[in-house]
Amino acid sequence: MTQGMATTRKDAQVQRASYAEVESESAGQRLDNFLLARLKGVPRSHVYRLIRSGQVRVNSGRVRASYRVRTGDRVRLPPVARRKAPESRLPRDGLEWLEKRILFEDDRLLVLDKPSGMAVHAGTGIDFGCIEALRSLRVNNPGLDLVHRLDRGTSGCLLVAKRRSVLKALHALIRAGGMEKRYLALVRGSWQHGRTEVRDRLTVLRRRNGESFTRVDPAGKTAVSQFRVVENYGKLASLLEVRIGTGRTHQIRVHAEHMGHPIAGDDRYGDDAFNADVSARGLRRIFLHAHAVGFTWPEGGDEFMVSAPLPDELRRVQRSFEASGSKPRPRSV
Numbered sequence: 338m339t340q341g342m343a344t345t346r347k348d349a350q351v352q353r354a355s356y357a358e359v360e361s362e363s364a365g366q367r368l369d370n371f372l373l374a375r376l377k378g379v380p381r382s383h384v385y386r387l388i389r390s391g392q393v394r395v396n397s398g399r400v401r402a403s404y405r406v407r408t409g410d411r412v413r414l415p416p417v418a419r420r421k422a423p424e425s426r427l428p429r430d431g432l433e434w435l436e437k438r439i440l441f442e443d444d445r446l447l448v449l450d451k452p453s454g455m456a457v458h459a460g461t462g463i464d465f466g467c468i469e470a471l472r473s474l475r476v477n478n479p480g481l482d483l484v485h486r487l488d489r490g491t492s493g494c495l496l497v498a499k500r501r502s503v504l505k506a507l508h509a510l511i512r513a514g515g516m517e518k519r520y521l522a523l524v525r526g527s528w529q530h531g532r533t534e535v536r537d538r539l540t541v542l543r544r545r546n547g548e549s550f551t552r553v554d555p556a557g558k559t560a561v562s563q564f565r566v567v568e569n570y571g572k573l574a575s576l577l578e579v580r581i582g583t584g585r586t587h588q589i590r591v592h593a594e595h596m597g598h599p600i601a602g603d604d605r606y607g608d609d610a611f612n613a614d615v616s617a618r619g620l621r622r623i624f625l626h627a628h629a630v631g632f633t634w635p636e637g638g639d640e641f642m643v644s645a646p647l648p649d650e651l652r653r654v655q656r657s658f659e660a661s662g663s664k665p666r667p668r669s670v
Contacts, residue, residue, distance in 0.1 A: 359410040365505045369402040379417050387415055432470055441643045445503045450645040451495040453622045457486050471497060485584060493627030493645045506635050516632040520579045520589055521647060523624035524598035525611040528575035532565045535592045539585045551587040553595050560585040562592040570658040589625065600625055618657040626651060
C-alpha cells in the first residue's frame with residue numbers, strides 16, 4: 338500500500354513520515370515524551386519500538402528514548418497507524434475528592450497527595466491516572482504536566498507543573514541534584530546500618546508483558562539512596578526515612594531489598610513471610626510514602642517545601658508494631 342493512503346483497519350489512518358523541529362519550549366524533554374505528544378493515538382509501547390528500531394531519528398541519527406531533545410533538533414516522525422482517540426473514560430462524577438488531596442497550588446505548581454493504587458498517568462489497562470484527572474479538573478490549564486513520577490502503589494507528594502517553562506526548570510533542577518525527595522518506608526527486621534548511603538547501580542529489565550523489573554548491576558546506571566532509622570521495632574521491622582539523589586525505576590525498593598530489608602507489602606521485591614505478617618496487621622498496599630519534597634526555585638531563590646502526612650492506613654500498621662512489645666525510638670514523622 339502506498340504511504341499516506343487510508344488503510345482498511347477500522348478506526349486507523351497511516352500518515353507519511355514527517356519531520357518536527359524542536360522549539361526552545363520543548364528543549365530538555367525526553368524523546369519518548371516528545372513523541373507521545375505528537376503521535377496522538379499511538380500506544381507508548383509502540384513508540385518505544387519505533388525508537389529502538391531506528392525508525393525515529395534525530396538529526397538523521399539513532400538515539401535512545403532517554404535522549405533529551407535540543408532546540409533545533411530535527412526529529413523524524415515515522416508513518417504509523419493511529420487509532421481514533423477513544424472517548425474519555427474519566428468518571429463523570431466523583432473526581433471532586435481529588436481536589437481535597439491538593440497540598441499546594443499557585444500559578445506555577447500543583448502538589449498532589451497521590452493516593453496509593455492510582456497511576457500517575459493512563460496506560461495499558463489504565464483508563465486514566467492523576468494527570469488526566471487533574472487536567473479534567475483544571476480545564477483552563479491544559480499545560481499541566483508531571484514533574485516526576487511515583488509507582489502506582491506509592492502515595493504522597495506528586496509535583497505537577499502548570500507551564501512548560503516551569504517543567505523545564507524543575508527537570509533541570511532534578512538533573513543537577515537540586516531537588517530533595519524524602520520517603521517513609523517500613524522494612525523487614527531491625528535496621529543496623531545507621532545512616533547509610535547506598536550507591537549500587539541499577540538496570541531496568543522489560544518483561545514481555547510490559548512490566549519493569551530492576552536489579553542491582555555494576556554495569557547499570559548510578560542510583561543513590563540515603564537511609565536512616567525513624568523508629569526501630571526490635572527484630573520485627575524498622576521505619577526508615579529515605580532520601581533519593583536519583584530517580585531510577587523502583588530504586589528504593591531494590592536498594593532496600595539489596596540491603597536485606599525488603600519493604601512491607603512489596604509484591605515484586607518483598608519477602609513473602611513478612612508480607613503475610615503485615616497483611617495480617619491490615620496492610621493492603623506497599624508501605625512506601627513520598628512524605629516531603631523541597632527545593633530552591635531557580636528564579637528568585639525562594640525556598641519551597643511541602644509534605645504529605647502518613648496515610649491513616651499506614652499509621653495503623655505502624656502503631657500495631659509499636660504495640661507488639663518493641664520499644665520504638667520516639668521520632669516525629
